[in-house]
Amino acid sequence: MSQLAVRVIPLASGEVGVPVVPAEADGLLSLVWLVVALPALGAAVLLLGGRRTDPWGHLFGCAMPIGSFVVGLAAFAQLLGRDAEERQVRQALWTWLEVGDWQAEFALLLDPLSMLFVLLICGVGSLIHVYSVGYMAHDANRRRFFGQLNLFVTAMLVLVLADDYLGVFLGWEGVGLASYLLIGFWAHKDSAATAAKKAFIVNRVGDLGMSLAVMLMVATFGTSSFAGVSAAMPDASEGTATALGLLLLLAACGKSAQVPLQSWLLDAMEGPTPVSALIHAATMVTAGVYLVVRSSFVYAFTPTAETAVVVVGLVTLLVGAIIGCAKDDIKKALAGSTMSQIGYMMLAAGIGPAGYAFAIFHLLTHGFFKAGMFLGAGSVMHATDDDVDMRHYGALRTAMPVTFATFAVGYLAIIGFPPFSGFFSKDRIIEAAFGEGWIYGTGALIGAGITAFYMTRVMLLTFLGSKRWRDGVHPHESPRVMTTPLIVLAVLSLVGGVLILGGWITGWLEPVTGPEEPHDLFVSPLVLTGIITLVVLGGVAIGWFTYGAGRTIADYPPANVRFATRAARADLFGDALNEAVFMRPGQQLTKALLFVDDKIVDGFVNGLAALVGGSSGAARRAQTGFVRTYALTMLGGALITVVATLAVTLT
Amino acid sequence: MNTDHYLTLSALLFTIGAVGVLVRRNAIVVFMCVELMLNASNLALVSFSRAHGQLDGQVAAFFVMVVAAAEVVVGLAIIVAIFRSRRSASVDDASLLKY
């Protein structure tokens, strides 16, 4: 601990940048590469093997992330046994590229932060793999599904284990690809194919930030590795730091569906539900939070960019919550809440060392309860012939008791009801937000209230109230293979809060994020917790009186509603804005350039040809075919020759 | 006798022949005009021959005559051939070889 303190660079703002100084991996930790290699092998075998692997593909696909999880657990045990400052280890694999003064190695960095992510990805990932065995049992392409899930796990692990921004970029786009493939898994539906394309392209916009950040790093520091950048960061100008921070934020916005790049997440629900659970709730969408926390050594030097992160998080948490209120599609309601919860994480991450640990903490608990809820939603859809409209549910608690129970645990966790895991994580974030400024705190508090409202709505519409099932739908509990992961995730949602006990998680992350900063609050934390709980209960109460309490639910959403509701249903006009600002002008530009290329650029080339052809065509007309015309020309020529000869000889 | 006069005569005949080629359409008359031009040049050759006191000019005129004879034979044969197929001896009618 004392050694660590020496490495910390104090700043005028009171924040510190923690350099990444890893040791070489040894012993059991030198097997870290297996964590990535196993799912990679799975993806390769399942995607290249073709139909031959159909009979055992799903089992093989499950085995790989479970294997990674086991290796991860072993590594975790190893790290736990080490001193805090020795918990950063690096395994160099090979030189990726080396040109001029820029060298990028293919190396894995295992530190407390990536360790938590490895466990989350492999753990929740394995559960979702198991769940998918049941969920996708009747799909002809189940093997391909598992191959692509494995591909996703591989890419996500590369993302969190890379020790270089270029390596992160590899995983970054890799998860984008996997997400693209999985959203478009049922690509015979136009909506799915379009949603997949939209997700990839919006993510690409965010990736611009990532690639520009890599360029800026190489130009400024001559390297893009965490170690190099974090070491040289204190010498860089604040402008550079701000630029880097904003570029990384742009990247994070794309991947984590933060405003203004949020539009793809709701459409992404077109994918199979396990995909929504794993990728669009538990892991991939949190990559942005990972990136911001990982880049703490950049944000430490740029208050501007930090503020930007906080603002983005705050806006998104409110936008997501409002959208969540208006959706009748259960998956879209959950997607709105995902946006909102990630907004909380970004808010926390933007606060700086005071919030990093809580961002990660909330990320973990959110991974548990949101995955559980999504899988629960999948279970409900499984039971109702893939109907996603909550107005067609109602009173499912009796038909699906396990699903109901696990979903309820998730519900209590997400609204932050004590003592469920979400209570601890969200409470700390709101606290930290108040510490940063009352406006952030108030926003986060209102968000918590809205969350309670719309989650209550989801709960009431789906499991309580009266039966509104369609004809021919006979809801039934899902098979054991699907409910087991639900139960495990529910348990984790219930007890996830233990991670904060005794400040364990803040201590664990200290080598990465620096020591937690105390923040001043206007009231004691206990009172604040009380206020938060009251606000949450208020939200629940509003939800109960709107949708519960014996009210009948219309089959179709009411059409004649206030502007606010219309806006929320239209995702606060995010798509309309994109269409008006980017898509239509883009289409116009394309059309205009097509015209320019065809008529002007190519027209010039062809026009030149036409000019030569035309003038020779005109000259050709001189060949009338009349001998006498030719003879006349000859006489003219002879005249000129004679005159010229005379002129020469006579002068 | 001055050579100049002969040359002037030769020039006049040549010019008249040339104009004839240009204005007449009957192929046979055109041919005659060409012959007139050849004869005009022959006259010049003979005149020069005398002026220089050497017979080479006359030899050249002789060759011109031979070539003219050959040319007339072939040319008239062509005219006959064309006339046989087109029933016309106008040079303007044979204008297919054009743009």
Add this chain to the structure above:
Amino acid sequence: MTVPWLTITAVLPLLGAVALALLPRRAALAPKAALGLSVLALVVGVAGALTDYDPDASGFQLEEQHEWIPSLGAWYSLGVDGIGLTLVLLTLVLTPVVILASWHDGDTGRWSSNAFFAWMLALEGLAVGVFAATDVFLFYVLFEATLIPIYFLIGGFGGVRRSYAAVKFLLVSLFGGLLMLASVVGLYTVSNGAGGPTYLLEDLARIDIDQTTGRLLFLGFFIAFAVKAPMFPVHTWLPDAAQAATPGTSVMLVSVLDKIGTFGMIRFCLGLFPEASQWASPVVIVLAVVSVLYGAILAIGQDDMRRLIAYTSVSHFGFIVLGIFVLTPQGGAGSTLYMFNHGLSTAALFLVTGMLIQRHRSALISDYGGVQKAAPVLAGMFLVAGLSSLSLPGLSPFVSEILVLVGTFRESVVAAVFAVLGMVLAALYILIMYQRTMNGPARASAATTPDLGLRERLVLSPLLVLIVLLGFFPQLLLDVINPAVEATLDQVGVSDPTPDVPVTAEEVP
């Protein structure tokens, strides 16, 4: 005894071409013989590279020099540095693949399939010669000679508008070649004035060329190469040619022949006219960035897949030229690697779309839909080829693109910011094409699409394997390229950019 590896590699296909042309018209024999010969050329080329080429040394290797036309100072002089070797290898790798892919393409042309494969082999031999020539005059002669096989391949075996496309290609290329000829003649004057005519690159590089003369000569070369590359605004021949040609011909045209343009920019524009290159670089950078965005936006608007790919190439060539003229090590190495990777990726894309088009006799995206369900392997390979074209990390084009962008960023932040937009546009054009052809509800015709056969899988597999392999191990090629790029930049006389805030050794243990 030294083995004349390059001559053997170049002459082998040329002799094969002559032999094929003389063979009796037995269609079955021609593709087999051509494939055998091109594989043999590949083996010889690789053997030469492995035995006699030292990747660490800079300068030309595998050199051969014989006097050719002493009064002009023209030599038969071959040799490769890392850049040339990369492109020679690209040619050697792609030709067998293309021949295998074009197995039946020669049957329906104006002439026999013997002629088709003979022209293919001739093209390979000439292209190897172009990339290996170290004499300006020899380069010029071979440069123009490569037009002949391509002209006949497009005009004799292409699609509907093949005559128009072939003539347009030929005339535009000849226009560029004419300007280059003027510069080649100018070089004679320059070298003659500096102590005796010579066209040898090493001698010319030593001559101190007067500033105005140098710039004019540079322009002659540059415009010729820009037409060849092709860059905005002299690119319009490429979409027409790609649309009319068979897929194999398009690959040879875009993946191999167009590289002569960018190769020439490095070898001749930078190598012979350093001062002029620096003088012109701002304008060229602007043109390159315009090419990147313009090509990409036009690709989005295309309905014909072959035209679409052609426009993506305009965009990619923009990146290559950008990397060359920013005059940084990353840019130069990135561009050279880009040439190789773009060759692979575009070849895969052209060939796989060609296979699709061959199945339904239509190249229009709007005629397709839902092919993936009927032909998953076809769709999968299409997707990987497409992803490589949009520079997905993990596939080889990404490495080169990020290198070019990093190199550009160091020279001009603005250019890099604009060029990087090309990445988003690339995602648009590839994914729109993929979605409209492969995804969505299956069209009646698409539902019965037969999947790829064994030959077709054999065609695409080596390309895709190379694309993935080089995505993770680009250093295999970069080790060869780096010394050559450094030598070129030394010749230009620019110093490597240094980081503003270098990371010192003691900071990173």
Add this chain to the structure above:
Amino acid sequence: MIAFWALAPLMVLAAVGMVLVRKAVHSALLLAFVMVCLAVLYAAQQAPFLFAVQIIVYTGAILMLFLFVLMLVGVDASDSVVETIPGQRLAATVLGLLFGLVLVLGVAQATMSASVGLGAANRDGNVDALATLLFGPYVLAFEVTSALLITAALGAMVLAHSERLTPKPTQRDLAAQRIRDYADHGKHLGPMPTPGVYARHNAVDTPALLPDGSPSSLSVSRSLQARGTIPADLSPAAVDRTATALDSTDSHQRSAAKHTDRGSGR
């Protein structure tokens, strides 16, 4: 001297006339005149051999060839006066005048030394001297001209020869063709009536009379009708009668058709 001044104006006039007269045969005659005059001028310039050749070859052979072809083409065919190529006549005249002017001026400007005369060269006789030259220094050119002449003769034969494209029709073919013409077009099968049958006169321009006394146009040459020697329309009454006779079968059918029309109308 006298010969020159006597002949030159006449030659020029004849040449101009040759260009201007409309009938080709007149042009030929005028050209003949010019050529004979030229022959005289050759003689006046100590070129007796050329004098003879000019008379024999040009006036005798070449011009006769011209006249022969004129006969073939049509002796009295004359050019139409209308110029078909716009501006040709004007341009030709202007250019020709200019050309002549320039040539004459050029000759006038030239300073010629006094004529040497051929006295020395013709010492052994003009023909001998020419022969020495022709078979001496010019022998090769001479031989080549012989090749040229033979080629020209051959060429003329080839050009004048016409290939038969269809087989020559036999008697049987001709007979079959006549029957076919009769069947298809009703063309008269037998021989044409000879002129003067039943007539009081047997001249070729007297049409034969048909049994009903009307003249038959078939019996007289069409060219005579075309020239107007006999009227093309012989007599309206006769024409009417033949027409009725020919139409009688047709009209029967037509009236039958009318009957059925009415029947259906009722």
